[in-house]
Amino acid sequence: MITFQNVSKYYDNQTVLKNITFTVQKGEITFITGPSGAGKSTLLKLMYLAESPDEGDIVIGDFHLASLKESQIPYLRRSVGVVFQDFKLINSITVFDNVALTLRIRGVKEREIRDIVSNALKKVHIRHLSDSYPTSLSGGEQQRVVIARAIAAEPLVILADEPTGNLDPNTSIDIIRVFRDLNAQGATIVIATHNRELFKGSGNRVLKLDGGNIAGEEAG
Amino acid sequence: MTFSYSFKSAFKSLCREKWINLLSILTVASSLLIITLTAFFLYNVEIIANSLPERFSIVSYLKDGLSSEDTQVIIDTIKRRADIAGLKYISKEDALKELQHTLKDTGYILEGLTENPLSSSIEIKLKKDFVTPSSAKHVAGEIKKIEGIDEVYYGEKIADAIHLLRRSMQNMSVIIFLTISSGVVFVTYSTVKILFYRRKQEIEIIKLLGATKGFLRMPFLIEGGSIGFFGGLIGIIGALLFYFAVTYRLSMVIPMLKTLLFPFEILVVLPLIGIIFGIIGSLIAIGRLKL
Ligand SMILES: Nc1ncnc2c1ncn2[C@@H]1O[C@H](COP(=O)(O)OP(=O)(O)OP(=O)(O)O)[C@@H](O)[C@H]1O
Ligand SMILES: [Mg+2]
Numbered sequence: 001m002i003t004f005q006n007v008s009k010y011y012d013n014q015t016v017l018k019n020i021t022f023t024v025q026k027g028e029i030t031f032i033t034g035p036s037g038a039g040k041s042t043l044l045k046l047m048y049l050a051e052s053p054d055e056g057d058i059v060i061g062d063f064h065l066a067s068l069k070e071s072q073i074p075y076l077r078r079s080v081g082v083v084f085q086d087f088k089l090i091n092s093i094t095v096f097d098n099v100a101l102t103l104r105i106r107g108v109k110e111r112e113i114r115d116i117v118s119n120a121l122k123k124v125h126i127r128h129l130s131d132s133y134p135t136s137l138s139g140g141e142q143q144r145v146v147i148a149r150a151i152a153a154e155p156l157v158i159l160a161d162e163p164t165g166n167l168d169p170n171t172s173i174d175i176i177r178v179f180r181d182l183n184a185q186g187a188t189i190v191i192a193t194h195n196r197e198l199f200k201g202s203g204n205r206v207l208k209l210d211g212g213n214i215a216g217e218e219a220g
Numbered sequence: 221m222t223f224s225y226s227f228k229s230a231f232k233s234l235c236r237e238k239w240i241n242l243l244s245i246l247t248v249a250s251s252l253l254i255i256t257l258t259a260f261f262l263y264n265v266e267i268i269a270n271s272l273p274e275r276f277s278i279v280s281y282l283k284d285g286l287s288s289e290d291t292q293v294i295i296d297t298i299k300r301r302a303d304i305a306g307l308k309y310i311s312k313e314d315a316l317k318e319l320q321h322t323l324k325d326t327g328y329i330l331e332g333l334t335e336n337p338l339s340s341s342i343e344i345k346l347k348k349d350f351v352t353p354s355s356a357k358h359v360a361g362e363i364k365k366i367e368g369i370d371e372v373y374y375g376e377k378i379a380d381a382i383h384l385l386r387r388s389m390q391n392m393s394v395i396i397f398l399t400i401s402s403g404v405v406f407v408t409y410s411t412v413k414i415l416f417y418r419r420k421q422e423i424e425i426i427k428l429l430g431a432t433k434g435f436l437r438m439p440f441l442i443e444g445g446s447i448g449f450f451g452g453l454i455g456i457i458g459a460l461l462f463y464f465a466v467t468y469r470l471s472m473v474i475p476m477l478k479t480l481l482f483p484f485e486i487l488v489v490l491p492l493i494g495i496i497f498g499i500i501g502s503l504i505a506i507g508r509l510k511l
Binding site for chain 2: 050071076078082084090110
């Protein structure tokens with residue numbers, strides 16, 4: 001489902017990712033861990049073309065990113081749901097509209113949107129915040145809005161960048177359970193985190209990033 | 221494509237940025253009002269100019285002592301011309317009668333005359349299309365060449381003046397129209413650009429969520445179109461106020477203004493013109509943006 005082949009990424013001469021090669025199978029949950037600045041977020045950004053690689057090939061589902069036409073980028077992005085590390089919520093619209101936006105972009109009919117959104121909000125236990133504005137929410141609540149938005153359209157691939165960074169341990173476990181449920185329904189999931197609790201004892205694959213390289217691979 | 225979303229989003233933005241939008245709507249409204257007033261003046265000048273050819277005539281005086289056969293030949297020759305709408309023969313006796321009638325009480329001036337000093341004449345009306353300085357001159361010249369014609373007079377100065385007025389009014393209207401419409405396009409262009417930069421962060425997010433260019437652009441096109449539309453509506457109100465001021469207030473003082481005509485048709489198209497200019501402005505703005 002996700003293939004990286006000798007992918008490198010530089011930010012003004014600084015090597016962030018060097019010669020990364022790995023494959024994530026369809027229906028797999030993969031964790032990416034590593035110290036701050038290791039390049040976890042950058043790795044995920046390459047997958048939805050928020051950044052483009054300087055070398056190497058990336059394939060996401062049917063999308064060959066190296067030869068992807070600009071007009072196809074929106075369709076790549078619609079096939080992945082992203083939990084952004086910096087949230088990227090729109091503060092001028094309600095929680096409901098933030099989540100609904102991803103569906104409107106996909107052309108989902110308005111009368112279906114209501115149910116889909118409240119379902120997604122229910123999964124992360126914030127349905128009561130539907131009419132609030134993001135700025136009036138706590139960090140953990142905002143993070144769950146982002147998760148609800150990422151899963152609402154049931155994308156084939158979910159990319160979660162530090163999805164529990166603002167959550168207490170109990171809620172974190174709850175959120176991971178949401179991802180596991182979606183995975184059971186067939187979604188391929190990549191989670192970047194330095195919270196080892198999330199994968200400890202799960203048996204899932206864990207890629208360790210360090211200094212721009214994959215320093216190792218383990219089973220959590 | 222979810223049009224309802226685009227519309228909602230556009231109108232939300234219209235309300236959220238109400239001062240910028242109000243200002244540009246008023247600017248568009250004043251501009252469209254200027255276009256309307258220009259059209260109003262042009263329209264009236266055209267009407268006046270069109271009515272003047274009916275009064276325009278060429279007068280040709282016949283030589284003295286022509287027989288009635290000769291006179292008839294001259295009349296027939298002139299009548300055959302394609303540029304003539306009609307003519308009227310005035311014999312020297314008729315001319316004298318008319319003069320006496322005009323002089324009325326001062327008719328004694330003519331009493332000492334033993335013979336009629338006036339000439340017979342033919343008053344020629346040109347077809348509308350030929351009432352231009354050049355063709356009037358041309359016709360006058362040709363008539364003068366006819367055997368038996370003494371002198372030819374026509375309102376050279378008047379024809380020139382009307383023609384000049386009409387021409388300059390038309391040219392001025394074109395210049396005003398072009399300037400003002402570029403102004404309207406520029407206003408919506410800048411407004412949309414400002415609105416875009418204010419929402420830049422939001423747009424970046426929407427892009428990352430997988431929006432197509434069309435989805436991103438639609439609200440801005442609707443917004444630009446709406447600015448034009450509302451500008452047009454307010455322009456109509458302004459034009460109506462102008463109309464009532466002229467017909468009811470000013471015409472009491474200057475009755476001549478009552479004869480001015482107001483082209484109401486233009487009011488209906490004002491919002492339409494606004495929408496078109498607004499959309500053109502936003503299209504240019506959006507085309508220049510990295511979406
Ligand atoms: N837009 C950018 N321009 C320049 N350098 C960047 C940019 N984005 C990231 N970097 C650099 O790339 C490196 C990797 O950043 P990245 O955000 O991928 O790390 P991370 O593993 O996600 O860290 P964290 O755990 O703190 O989120 C960092 O050294 C960072 O300074
Ligand atoms: Mg990161």
